[in-house]
Amino acid sequence: MSLKKIMALLIFGATFASNSAFAQFPDKLKNGLRYYLDSKDSSKFISLSMIGQMWIRNNENNPYTTVEKTLQSNTTDISIRRIRFVLSGALTDRINFFVQFGQNNLNYLSSRKAGSFFHDITADYAVVKKRLSIGVGLNGWNGPSRFSNTSVASILVLDPPNFQEVTNDTYDQFVRRLGVYAKGKLGKLDYRVSASKPFVIQTTSGFSSSGVTSSTTSGTEPINTNSSFSTLPPNMVYQGYFMYQFLDQESNFGPATAGSYLGKKKVFNIGAGFYSQKNAMFHYGTAAAKDTIKQNLQLFAVDVFYDAPINKEKGTAVSLYASYSNYNYGKNFIKVSGPDNPADGSSKSSGNYTSFEKSNYGNAFPYIGTGNVGYIQSAYKFKNNLLGDQGTLQPYLDLQFARYDRLKDAMYVFDVGVNWLVHGNNSKFTFNYQNRPYFAPNSSGDFVQNARRGEFVIQYQVMF
Numbered sequence: 001m002s003l004k005k006i007m008a009l010l011i012f013g014a015t016f017a018s019n020s021a022f023a024q025f026p027d028k029l030k031n032g033l034r035y036y037l038d039s040k041d042s043s044k045f046i047s048l049s050m051i052g053q054m055w056i057r058n059n060e061n062n063p064y065t066t067v068e069k070t071l072q073s074n075t076t077d078i079s080i081r082r083i084r085f086v087l088s089g090a091l092t093d094r095i096n097f098f099v100q101f102g103q104n105n106l107n108y109l110s111s112r113k114a115g116s117f118f119h120d121i122t123a124d125y126a127v128v129k130k131r132l133s134i135g136v137g138l139n140g141w142n143g144p145s146r147f148s149n150t151s152v153a154s155i156l157v158l159d160p161p162n163f164q165e166v167t168n169d170t171y172d173q174f175v176r177r178l179g180v181y182a183k184g185k186l187g188k189l190d191y192r193v194s195a196s197k198p199f200v201i202q203t204t205s206g207f208s209s210s211g212v213t214s215s216t217t218s219g220t221e222p223i224n225t226n227s228s229f230s231t232l233p234p235n236m237v238y239q240g241y242f243m244y245q246f247l248d249q250e251s252n253f254g255p256a257t258a259g260s261y262l263g264k265k266k267v268f269n270i271g272a273g274f275y276s277q278k279n280a281m282f283h284y285g286t287a288a289a290k291d292t293i294k295q296n297l298q299l300f301a302v303d304v305f306y307d308a309p310i311n312k313e314k315g316t317a318v319s320l321y322a323s324y325s326n327y328n329y330g331k332n333f334i335k336v337s338g339p340d341n342p343a344d345g346s347s348k349s350s351g352n353y354t355s356f357e358k359s360n361y362g363n364a365f366p367y368i369g370t371g372n373v374g375y376i377q378s379a380y381k382f383k384n385n386l387l388g389d390q391g392t393l394q395p396y397l398d399l400q401f402a403r404y405d406r407l408k409d410a411m412y413v414f415d416v417g418v419n420w421l422v423h424g425n426n427s428k429f430t431f432n433y434q435n436r437p438y439f440a441p442n443s444s445g446d447f448v449q450n451a452r453r454g455e456f457v458i459q460y461q462v463m464f
Helices: 003-018 357-358
Strands: 033-038 041-060 065-067 074-090 095-106 118-128 132-139 175-184 189-197 237-245 267-284 290-310 316-328 334-335 366-367 373-380 392-404 409-425 428-443 447-463
Touching: 033 074, 095 392, 095 409, 118 175, 334 357, 366 409
Parallel strands: none
Antiparallel strands: 033 041, 041 074, 041 447, 074 095, 095 118, 118 132, 132 175, 175 189, 189 237, 237 267, 267 290, 290 316, 316 373, 334 366, 373 392, 392 409, 409 428, 428 447
């Protein structure tokens, strides 16, 4: 990525920011529009909230990347990364509902006038107040990790660790499934467990009878000697996540977890979780015999989260998160994908190439697979009003390091950036640089890292 293009994006972003309104954000809108059902009881309410995240980006494309079958080494674009509308409420002291509607990844390659969908449609009933609620619907009460369902409003870095969204858009609708769940708090132990019926693979984006198409979202490929998501009727998914909250307690009204509280809470959690699905994967025992072998999908993770103020009067704060994941998707499984991919193909899309190579274009990289994954993210929030009435800054970094069975070399990707918190998460600019690997087969057929590529993004987030 050229320094000239990065500087152009920075100047554009600074100009855009300098012309934004810096007036005090209305207190009534900081947590959405809220109507109280009882003027004397704030625990019963109906709330409407919205969040939008817009990207200005320059991406150094992977080798062989094409846009409309034309080779392109570098892409600059503007996109809507996320837009969400949430209607939720507590109708009584036992009945809650949560509905979320929106769209992801609206960019210049997107189908027009299409793409919005329901993310969540749930209702739950508190059988034992605070201790046990039972719910049903299209839900994201997921395991195995903290960020298997992230609150998009409070993401610490540019994007959450996508490898924790373990079957995104394969057996689910953007990490949600139709099912039942139980949640609650037993003392300082916060828990969530769920049982759900997966969507069939055939309805995922990018699926065709021959496997991977030009889309990198599905992670499907034709059955071969390496594991792939099964196209047979799916079995139930069982998952859970448990966290012991040593200090301040986090809300479990909704399924999404916070990325950072910006010093408003003092949180220290240790968590662990699982994901299990019978016969979710399959592969051939041998290419010649084509004997189908079914395999269970078994995923486990542990993590730790610390987010706390350093000096409450000044507003300084620190955030730390680390996780270890053990993923078993079956023999040599790997998934290649790129968030909001600015390209739509590869010159290797046709011919005698693997599905891995056909999908490895734009900003894609092998982010998930059978193996072990370590992840860390950290940030420091400077004092409030560091920039006067234009807010403060929160620099951050993260690193994903993985040893996947399919890859000869270790896979690592990192982000460095800064959040410009104009009005906390209600009005926020993020400047992010990501460095990712490019894997390709060597002369022996082993997938090795033979290049690295970069991506620079300016994001503006507005929410109420």
